[in-house]
Amino acid sequence: MEDMSRYPLQLEGADVPMVSFKNVTKAYGSLTVLENLDLDIREGEMVSVIGPSGSGKTTVLRMLMLERIQQGVIYVNGKPITHMEKNGGLVPADDKYLRKAREPIGMCFQHFNLFPHMTALQNCMEGPVQVLGMSKRAARERSEDLLELVGMIDKKDQHPSRLSGGQQQRVAIARALAMRPKVMLFDEVTSALDPEVIGEVTNVIKKLVAEHNLTMLMVTHQMGFAKDISDRVCFFFGGKIEEQGPPEQLFDHPQKERTQQFLSAVKSAD
Amino acid sequence: MMFDWRWDFTWEILPRLISATANTLLAAGAGYGIAIVLGLVLALSQRTPYRLLTLVVREFVEFIRSTPLVLQIFFVFFVGPQIGIRLSPWTSGMIAIGLHYSAYLSEVYRGGLNSVPVGQWEACSALSLSTRKTYWRIIIPQALPACFAGMGNYLVGILKDTPMLSVIGVAELMHTANAIGSESYRFLEPYTLVGIIFLLVSLPTAGLVRISEMWVRRKLGVY
Amino acid sequence: MSYWEFLVEQGPRFVDGALITAVQFALAAVLAIAIALLAGLMKLSSNPLIKGSAVIYIELFRGTSLLVQLYWIFFVLPLFGLTLEKFTAGFVAVGMNLGAYGAELVRGGIQSVPRGQWEAAYSLSMSPAKRMWxxxxxxxxxxxxxxxxxxxxxxxxxxxxxxLISVADLMFEAKQINGSTYLSAQTFGTALIIYYLFARVLVTPFMRWLEQVMLRKLGRTE
Incomplete structure (x- = not known):
């Protein structure tokens, strides 16, 4: 058992990061995919995560939203989400606490995961009505505003099966935003899309970066896009952050050899 | 012709057979009702974190599915009195046939639930939906169309298995046909009519099941 | 009387019954497979007469109960001049009934083979029979x-x-034993377990093994 007393019950101070990974380790059985990760993300910061497959980059997002960790603590907005307080110490969170703690986080998936039996609008209203307890009317208004924002208001009454991949992903972004998250996670949201519709999704994300004070964490294969909009880029390799920094620095003047190899391999593939 | 079909006899026994058909439908309906609920219990109890429970329920379902219904009917009917519970033929019949088909339906539910992509569960976590709401609003509506074909097949299946209830004296179609046969020593008309009645009931039921399956799919927007 | 004594006393009758069940099973299975192949292929025929007769057979046997079919074959067929002995009537009814279900599996299985396979076989100028086999x-x-x-x-x-037509199979013996001993739980319980073991220890593992063999033949092992 890990000694939990080294982790504070809450993060306090003037400059508390929005998301904070403290010494986090994640393993699937005997396979360790992330080891002793320390990563802080400021409020309003856009952080891109890049790296070869198997480097643990998607796991960074999944730990925040979907999975349990073996070691360390993750804080969101100063409060632990993976653990809860009990008798003055931290214990692993139960399901109920976990669900509540994750409410301020929204997530978009590679394969959209829209609910196929609901229209675009119903998809967006589901969280606000069922989880936040909003009235249907208020949820509808909010959802329509968001569908407008992502340019999908015309298709609000369509089921996902009638939408293209790019359209589905835009609805999925609106669905996540409808929960008014403080943190947005984008997990390879353009990887399953046809090349000609990638732009409509990246444009929506750009708009979010420009107009909203959202904290965002994005896993992507699109280096150009990451360079354009990120405040910071983290290069993952072998379950660790190999190198991180502002996009210009990391893409144009990478310091580590593995980063250089990875970037030149990606470039020659383009 | 080497046989003689007697129409007067046919008309004479038809009312009896038709009223027995009502019993057959009642038995199938009641048994199916039990199976639908009990099957859900069996399916969901295999989705708890308790591995031992899952193992035991799985084995139980396998056991029920791979032993003959007619034997199970005898078991329930005769073992009840042995341990001091007297069950009427109807009650034991409903218990046996309901239990038998609950094992099948639990497999249908299980398959349906498994057919919902993992991404749907993840999207529900991402929206912080509670477990109950996740099942009720997202997973079950999607699992249902996948279950529907199987559920419909077993509705027809249970209907066709009701003749086995005749072995403990439930007065359904087969039992009545047997009775007519032993009274009149004529088997041609009663057994043939029973066959025709089954065709007349089960074929339209199967058709209806198929139509409502399509209707449900369209209604839920799952194509 | 302990369960052990009961088993020692009644064991031979359970064994006799189980053997008859095994023979009925084997004969019915062979018949069902043959009928399934024939009716399944016939249903895919483009000749409406061939296809139609397969459809009628399949719907007739799937639309009514096995028990009804068994009684009909045993009690009514003799009126048409065709008298089957009870043992024969038993496995014939079971085989014909399950053969109708099997025919649908054969049809579905054949239709699940990708179109490209038909086209490739056709492009090699294979005869229709060769293509199929x-x-x-x-x-x-x-x-x-x-x-x-x-x-x-x-x-x-x-x-x-x-x-139910008095073939002395496992079920029949169980009923007889129950009638003479009144030990219903022991009698029917034992019969249930024998059926279960038959399914779980013989039939299912055999089918798994067959699947492995087929996989290897088609070079699909990993």
């Missing part, structure tokens, strides 16, 4: 093996009904 059926067979496993279990369970 050498290219399509082997692949179809693999696809339909798992549902055939379930069907054979249904067939095994179906054989219990032959006891």
């Amino acid at each position: 050498r290219i399509i059926l082997p692949q179809a067979l693999l696809n339909m093996l798992p549902p055939w496993g379930n069907l054979l279990i249904e067939l095994l369970k179906g054989t219990a009904l032959v006891s």
Whole structure:
């Protein structure tokens, strides 16, 4: 058992990061995919995560939203989400606490995961009505505003099966935003899309970066896009952050050899 | 012709057979009702974190599915009195046939639930939906169309298995046909009519099941 | 009387019954497979007469109960001049009934073979029969093996009904033992366990093994 007393019950101070990974380790059985990760993300910061497959980059997002960790603590907005307080110490969170703690986080998936039996609008209203307890009317208004924002208001009454991949992903972004998250996670949201519709999704994300004070964490294969909009880029390799920094620095003047190899391999593939 | 079909006899026994058909439908309906609920219990109890429970329920379902219904009917009917519970033929019949088909339906539910992509569960976590709401609003509506074909097949299946209830004296179609046969020593008309009645009931039921399956799919927007 | 004593006393009758059940199962299975292949292929025929007769057969046997069919074959068929001895009537009814279900599996299995396979066989100028036997059926067979496993279990369970026309199978012996000892839980419980072991220890593992063999033949092992 890990000694939990080294982790504070809450993060306090003037400059508390929005998301904070403290010494986090994640393993699937005997396979360790992330080891002793320390990563802080400021409020309003856009952080891109890049790296070869198997480097643990998607796991960074999944730990925040979907999975349990073996070691360390993750804080969101100063409060632990993976653990809860009990008798003055931290214990692993139960399901109920976990669900509540994750409410301020929204997530978009590679394969959209829209609910196929609901229209675009119903998809967006589901969280606000069922989880936040909003009235249907208020949820509808909010959802329509968001569908407008992502340019999908015309298709609000369509089921996902009638939408293209790019359209589905835009609805999925609106669905996540409808929960008014403080943190947005984008997990390879353009990887399953046809090349000609990638732009409509990246444009929506750009708009979010420009107009909203959202904290965002994005896993992507699109280096150009990451360079354009990120405040910071983290290069993952072998379950660790190999190198991180502002996009210009990391893409144009990478310091580590593995980063250089990875970037030149990606470039020659383009 | 080497046989003689007697129409007067046919008309004479038809009312009896038709009223027995009502019993057959009642038995199938009641048994199916039990199976639908009990099957859900069996399916969901295999989705708890308790591995031992899952193992035991799985084995139980396998056991029920791979032993003959007619034997199970005898078991329930005769073992009840042995341990001091007297069950009427109807009650034991409903218990046996309901239990038998609950094992099948639990497999249908299980398959349906498994057919919902993992991404749907993840999207529900991402929206912080509670477990109950996740099942009720997202997973079950999607699992249902996948279950529907199987559920419909077993509705027809249970209907066709009701003749086995005749072995403990439930007065359904087969039992009545047997009775007519032993009274009149004529088997041609009663057994043939029973066959025709089954065709007349089960074929339209199967058709209806198929139509409502399509209707449900369209209604839920799952194509 | 302990359960052990009961078993020692009644054991031979359970064994006799189980053997008859095994023979009924084997004969009915052979018949069902033959009928399934024939009716399944006939249903895919473009000749409306061939196809129509397959459809009528399949719907007739799937639309009514096995028990009704068994009684009809045993009690009514003699009126048409065709008298089957009870043992024969038993496995014929079970085989014909499950064969109708099997025919649908054969049809589905054949249709599940990708179009490209038909086209490739055609492009090699194979005769229709060759195409079916050498290219399509082997692949179809693999696809339909798992549902055939379930069907054979249904067939095994179906054989219990032959006891109702007095074939001395396991079910029949159990009824007799129950009638003479009144130890219902022990009697029917033992019979249930024997059926279960038959399914779980013989039929299912055999089908798994067959599937492995087929997989290897088609070079699909990993």
